[in-house]
Amino acid sequence: MRPLSYLAIFAALGVFCALASSGRAQEKPDAQKLPFTPPPMTAMPGGAFGDAVKHGENIFRHTTIYASSAIGNKLNCSNCHLGGGTLANSGPLWAAYTAYPAYRAKNQEVNDYVMRLQDCFRFSENGKMLPADSPIIVAVEAYSYWLATGAPTGAALAGRGYPKLPAPPAPPDYARGAAVFKTQCALCHGADGAGQYTRGETVFPALWGKESYNWGAGMSNLNVLAAFAKANMPLGGVGMLSVQQAWDVAQYIDSHERPQDPRFTGSTAETRREFHDTKFSMYGATVNGIVLGAPHP
Amino acid sequence: MNSPACSTTGKIAAAAVVWLAIFGAPAFAAPPDVASCSSCHGADGMGNMSAGFPALAGLPAPYLEAQLANFRTGMRANPIMGGIAAHLTTAQILSISAYYAALPVPQKPEPAPLPHGPGAALALDGDWNHTPAGVPPCGSCHGPFGLGVGETFPRLAGQPQAYIAAQLADWQTGRRKGGPLGLMGHVGGKLTAAQIDAVAAYYAALSPNPPRLPKPGASE
Numbered sequence: 001m002r003p004l005s006y007l008a009i010f011a012a013l014g015v016f017c018a019l020a021s022s023g024r025a026q027e028k029p030d031a032q033k034l035p036f037t038p039p040p041m042t043a044m045p046g047g048a049f050g051d052a053v054k055h056g057e058n059i060f061r062h063t064t065i066y067a068s069s070a071i072g073n074k075l076n077c078s079n080c081h082l083g084g085g086t087l088a089n090s091g092p093l094w095a096a097y098t099a100y101p102a103y104r105a106k107n108q109e110v111n112d113y114v115m116r117l118q119d120c121f122r123f124s125e126n127g128k129m130l131p132a133d134s135p136i137i138v139a140v141e142a143y144s145y146w147l148a149t150g151a152p153t154g155a156a157l158a159g160r161g162y163p164k165l166p167a168p169p170a171p172p173d174y175a176r177g178a179a180v181f182k183t184q185c186a187l188c189h190g191a192d193g194a195g196q197y198t199r200g201e202t203v204f205p206a207l208w209g210k211e212s213y214n215w216g217a218g219m220s221n222l223n224v225l226a227a228f229a230k231a232n233m234p235l236g237g238v239g240m241l242s243v244q245q246a247w248d249v250a251q252y253i254d255s256h257e258r259p260q261d262p263r264f265t266g267s268t269a270e271t272r273r274e275f276h277d278t279k280f281s282m283y284g285a286t287v288n289g290i291v292l293g294a295p296h297p
Numbered sequence: 298m299n300s301p302a303c304s305t306t307g308k309i310a311a312a313a314v315v316w317l318a319i320f321g322a323p324a325f326a327a328p329p330d331v332a333s334c335s336s337c338h339g340a341d342g343m344g345n346m347s348a349g350f351p352a353l354a355g356l357p358a359p360y361l362e363a364q365l366a367n368f369r370t371g372m373r374a375n376p377i378m379g380g381i382a383a384h385l386t387t388a389q390i391l392s393i394s395a396y397y398a399a400l401p402v403p404q405k406p407e408p409a410p411l412p413h414g415p416g417a418a419l420a421l422d423g424d425w426n427h428t429p430a431g432v433p434p435c436g437s438c439h440g441p442f443g444l445g446v447g448e449t450f451p452r453l454a455g456q457p458q459a460y461i462a463a464q465l466a467d468w469q470t471g472r473r474k475g476g477p478l479g480l481m482g483h484v485g486g487k488l489t490a491a492q493i494d495a496v497a498a499y500y501a502a503l504s505p506n507p508p509r510l511p512k513p514g515a516s517e
Contacts, residue, residue: 041422058514065513082433083425187449187477188438196447198440199510235437236484238430 033158038086038094038147049142056143059136060085060093063125064202067136072126072259073212074195077140079205080124080219082232086147088159089231094148095160097141114141123216126259162227168247172222174287177252180245184234185253193256208256215261215293219254221280226250255287260295268294328392333381342400343505349459352505354400357448361394367475374472402506405455407442411511416499419492421514427487435496438480441510443500449477455505461497 044053059066061084063076078084085093100113111119114132117140121127130137151157182191188204189195195206206212218224230246232238241249261283265271268291272284276293283293327335334353338344342354353361367373368382369390385393411417420443425431436443438450445452453461467473468485476482488496 041418062513083423083431087425087431184478198444198446201441201510201513203437203440203446234478234480235433236430236480237478240478 030158033156033160034152035158036094036151038092039149041084044146052139052142053146054143055135056139056141056146057084059139060143062201067121067125067127070121070125070127070130070134070136072128073206073210073214074197074202075125075205075211075213076202077120077125079202080228082235085144087232089161089163090228091161092147092159093144094151095157097144097148098151098153098155098157099160113144117141117144122262124213124219126212126214126217129262162224163231165223165227165230165246166243168226168244170244172226172247172251174248174251174255176245177248177250177255180241180249181252184240184245185249188234193253207253208258210259212258214259215283216263216275220258220283221278222247222250222254222282223280225254251282254282255285255292257290257292261293264293264295328389328396330385330389330393331396334393334397337377338397341403342397343403344457344460346457346501349457349463351456351460352402352452353397355402355506356398356451357445358391358394358398359448360451361397362390363475365390365394367473372473372475374467404506404508405504407504407507407511408502412499412502414495414499415492416495416497419488419496420499424487424492430483432484432487435500441513442507443503444505452505453500454503456501458497458501461500462493465493465497 041057044050044057055066060077060081063071063078064074080091081087081093082090083092085091088095096116097113100116101110103109104111104116106119109115114137117137118130118132121136122129181193185207189207190204192209193207193212194209195202195211196204213219219228226246226249229249230241230243234240261271261275263271263275265274268284271293272281276283285292335342337348337350338353339350342352344350344352364373365382365385368375368378369385371379373379382390419432420435423432423434423437425433435453438446439453440446440450443452443454445454464473465485465488468481469488471482474482
């Protein structure tokens with residue numbers, strides 16, 4: 001096949017796996033996936049490598065403290081990857097590490113794991129494009145590698161990413177989502193979605209606004225956010241959200257303003273066409289009279 | 298200084314000094330209703346560690362209001378507090394809660410080294426090995442070093458070990474019910490007796506008001 005044909009196939013595949021970061025492994029039924037348990041924290045090695053692993057863990061759990069210079073919001077990596085990146089169905093690092101290099105529809109290139117981490121900082125952390133050899137990237141890579149100790153590469157590991165959510169019985173609805181948010185989310189994340197902080201440290205992450213993920217992040221896609229919420233929220237009360245409620249509340253949350261996509265071309269419509277041309281993105285949509293993603297004077 | 302106004306001011310000031318000397322500063326602004334509270338919870342509102350009476354000082358007023366209301370209705374089953382709360386009016390609940398919320402929490406550095414072991418592990422990492430849903434870290438809702446978050450999630454740091462352990466046991470047995478989204482009912486029910494002991498000891502050892510926060514996770 002010619003390269004263009006490959007591209008077409010991959011693009012189609014990318015649309016099929018709308019969760020771009022989860023890739024091929026998501027297509028297998030759960031029963032065919034390999035279970036994996038990462039090593040316990042108490043087994044962390046010593047020495048220079050162990051120091052890097054520990055530093056990576058600190059960055060991952062307390063990003064706003066250990067990587068403050070690299071990020072542009074108040075989110076910790078562990079806000080969306082629970083259990084410090086160890087928890088199955090919560091974007092565990094051990095499953096991500098062993099899944100790269102891989103083709104990503106997001107940038108239509110084969111990405112290695114470092115490129116994947118760079119994207120996390122650039123989009124989810126609304127931060128800088130870190131150099132591949134930056135100490136932050138190397139430390140998080142070391143932590144990921146160590147968590148994946150003994151995991152096979154190229155295998156479909158159970159618990160990777162967030163479990164794909166069935167389509168909602170009814171189309172996602174902003175008003176129903178607002179009601180879900182008020183009763184089940186606002187307690188922790190605040191009625192204004194701005195999160196809560198103790199002495200400046202993030203306890204509950206901002207879900208929209210300037211301290212949240214930007215429009216280029218995976219979470220700004222309804223399917224990703226809904227899948228995360230269904231499998232992981234509310235903390236301590238998982239299972240309280242129905243499939244419909246997860247989609248509805250994702251619709252509500254991602255219908256608010258957040259930091260601009262760093263790939264912004266100068267035109268919201270053009271940026272949507274280029275990077276957000278999917279029914280799962282609210283970028284460029286008009287909600288309550290506001291064009292989401294439009295530059296503010 | 299001989300004007301009547303000044304003289305009156307002087308008398309009030311003198312009376313205040315005498316009051317402060319007898320009752321300590323916080324009692325100066327205390328509504329009369331707190332007299333019965335302070336015998337167990339302390340004139341400074343910092344509780345009684347050895348007897349297991351919790352500190353109330355600096356806890357969020359809405360949290361304290363909810364607890365008194367729950368004692369009154371029996372959502373929190375406690376013979377002593379149930380009896381006391383039964384006689385409180387809503388106005389009294391509001392004024393008592395506002396009073397304790399405004400009391401200062403004495404500064405005290407965190408212990409060095411910080412406590413570690415299974416209690417710290419549960420507080421900081423949780424125990425995710427429950428199905429279908431694990432136990433999130435206590436700190437993910439009660440804040441860094443157990444200092445509490447916002448108006449809903451109370452401080453655990455420096456509370457008596459016996460009090461924390463008793464509350465977790467009460468969440469398990471249903472003697473304590475309610476709370477926002479029923480979250481603590483979900484969480485408390487999954488803990489083992491050993492986990493309860495360990496995490497209660499961990500939070501009891503922390504400062505209720507450290508002058509500065511240690512860097513989290515810094516074990517290198």
